[in-house]
Amino acid sequence: MTGSKKFKYCPYESPSGVYVEERRLLSMKVIYFIGIGGIGMSALARYFHSRGTRVSGYDKTASSLTRELEQEGMKIHYEDNVDMIPKDAELVVYTPAVPKEHKELVYYQQNGYKVVKRSDVLQIATESSFNICIAGTHGKTTITTMVAHLLRHTGYGCNAFLGGISVNYGTNFWPSERNVSVVEADEYDRSFLKLSPDIAIITAMDPDHLDIYGTAEEMEKAFIEFSGKIKEGGLLISKFGLKRAKELKGTRHLSYSAQNNKADAHAENIKMMNGSYEFNVVIKKKTIEKVKLNIGGMHNVENAIAAITVASSLNIEEEKIKAAVADFRGVKRRFEYIIKTDELVFIDDYAHHPEELRALISSAKSLFSDKKCTVIFQPHLYTRTRDLADGFAEVLDMADEVILLPIYPARELPIAGVSSEMILDKMKNENKRVLDKEELKNWIRKDFKKQRKVLITAGAGDIDLLVESIKENLK
16 A cells, blocks of 8 residues: 555645536525435535525425424425426436436426536535545445544534434534535445545445446446546545455555554554443554544444544644544444443444444444344345345344344335345344334334343334334333
């Protein structure tokens, strides 16, 4: 691996044509979002709202996030109805998850409005800023939030476009006068290839979104292409041991790992204390001693190594970095403690890929080795379930007990023969079953034994809507 040189923040000039487009887009007064409740879309909606733009939008269903946007002053409706949309919209932003036949989208496309994808807007909004972009099939939301928190807490400053809700700040976006943007770089629909990083992190390149890429090799190629988007003189930070790491671009490249001392950045002397960790961070020849991380999961120690490497490369003082890490409270639905007592630990997590589930379950079993582990998992997407069923079955077998909910379809139509039973049938663990939501609620209420247990809810669908009722029943 090459390059440990640090560099100071400096703004980059962009082609004049981009500046013209950017000024025009950023000066628009009426913007409409189709799919405004998505985590990435809502961050952009908040960005424009913070600039005084009149923002409104549509989403399929109401959620805690859309309710927050409404409370902040954005008008949102939940019916695909052309009569309810603003006809004076200067810009219409949509997410690829919205069906092509969506009536509102079709209306705007056929009537001469400027209609763009979310990724196009994010590209223009960050074109002239110093960009720290975090990519990877898992881990990116936590690392993005960690990096943004470190820059905010230390006083360095940044604009943050997050793929989750920061527990510290209760939002997925915040503005800053400093022309620095921390951006979650989403590989879905190849969106991340529109970004221009000064610092890029790649956390993982495991197979996912094969409905878009077709093969694992094509997806890996996209990550290699993303590394080639780093600006001249920029820095790539990638997880140690990535497949095809030698093909990643960039003249300055650091690797990171939780504990492998062959990585340029890694942890040493890790100690566990009541769900927290204390460790030293080694970055090349430099050591930051006694860093304390107050969230669970060894994978989060590794995530912290990546975030600290970014902060160190920006010459932020060590003591400020340590104080910021100690104050980091995590991301909603990322190893989030809902209940934590001596008898019962209830964790909710967004994990929806086998490797995310592996990190989640192994971390919980390591931290709470004296407790039996029950996992309630809601598969997300028919295509992902079909393509990764073997991996899901293998990882879920790590738990003592598993309950599967029916597949959450999101943007997809059913696929013949693909269901949660597909995973169930491949599992070796006999303590397993498929329940619908009502059956699950009854099971929690009547049959779940709370003594010495870890209960985990996991998935990227609407399983989070069950968390509060499960919590109340467990009480």
